[in-house]
Amino acid sequence: MKKTQQKTSKDDNAPWMKWAYVGIAVLVAVAMVGTYLAPMFEKKAAAQVGNMAVIDYTVLAEDGRPLITTDQNLLESEYKKGNVVLLTQRLEMPVGGQVSGENIAVIPVLYPEISGFSGFGLLGFETNAISVGLVGMRPGETKTISFSYGENELAMNLSEEDADGIGLNFTGTEVGEFVPLGLTASPDIPLGNETNESPALRFGKVTAKNPDSMTIAHRYGSARVTLGVITG
Numbered sequence: 194m195k196k197t198q199q200k201t202s203k204d205d206n207a208p209w210m211k212w213a214y215v216g217i218a219v220l221v222a223v224a225m226v227g228t229y230l231a232p233m234f235e236k237k238a239a240a241q242v243g244n245m246a247v248i249d250y251t252v253l254a255e256d257g258r259p260l261i262t263t264d265q266n267l268l269e270s271e272y273k274k275g276n277v278v279l280l281t282q283r284l285e286m287p288v289g290g291q292v293s294g295e296n297i298a299v300i301p302v303l304y305p306e307i308s309g310f311s312g313f314g315l316l317g318f319e320t321n322a323i324s325v326g327l328v329g330m331r332p333g334e335t336k337t338i339s340f341s342y343g344e345n346e347l348a349m350n351l352s353e354e355d356a357d358g359i360g361l362n363f364t365g366t367e368v369g370e371f372v373p374l375g376l377t378a379s380p381d382i383p384l385g386n387e388t389n390e391s392p393a394l395r396f397g398k399v400t401a402k403n404p405d406s407m408t409i410a411h412r413y414g415s416a417r418v419t420l421g422v423i424t425g
Contacts, residue, residue, distance in 0.1 A: 237331045238423065242289030245425040246327050248418050249283055252319070254371075255414040260396050261300065261313050268304070277371075279313055279394075280304040283421060288327045292317045294345065297376055299393045307394055314376045314393030318342050323416050335419040340412070348400065348410040356407060366407065371396045374411055 240246050251262035259271055261279040271278040280303045296317035302310075319340050326338035356363040361372055375392025397409040 240288045244288040247421040251417045290324045294318045310394040311391040330420045339415045347412045
């Protein structure tokens with residue numbers, strides 16, 4: 194008997210070949226997607242001493258109440274509670290920079306309008322703390338940075354006459370209230386044709402009061418800072 198020669202169909206391996214081609218195509222597609230997405234997962238560079246950084250921030254009183262912020266949503270929520278908060282713009286500052294603790298940085302106030310003041314005053318103690326706190330932060334990171342004033346109490350004792358003289362209502366002011374204060378870099382009284390320098394606004398808290406005087410402190414607790422971009 195003749196042996197019947199069994200032919201192998203060319204189509205027998207076709208499905209496997211198709212799967213192989215599909216598999217290769219999928220691998221290529223995954224590789225391409227990975228290439229495009231890789232930058233999204235790269236670790237962003239950390240801020241180093243000497244860089245310049247743009248930040249969003251909120252300055253908080255010692256009791257945690259916000260005083261000035263770049264966050265408009267926070268501003269609106271605090272106003273609904275009856276709290277006055279100032280709105281400012283993003284701040285560009287050196288990373289790790291240091292100035293005198295008594296230095297006054299005048300910060301623009303966007304809302305509300307504050308007549309008679311050049312802006313809001315941040316002291317060197319506060320800007321130094323923020324600047325040092327930025328070291329090691331990455332864009333998008335948020336951190337709460339505590340303020341330290343050393344032995345500086347940043348408190349003043351005012352008689353009733355003194356308080357009324359700077360526009361405060363001595364009789365109607367209670368312990369725990371925040372009151373506006375004006376700070377200038379040169380507190381000397383101007384003479385001759387010199388003009389008065391517009392003071393920077395600080396919020397002070399009445400910490401003690403008796404029938405003859407009251408004590409107002411303008412130390413703050415911390416700043417909640419979000420690093421936006423590193424510019425240099």
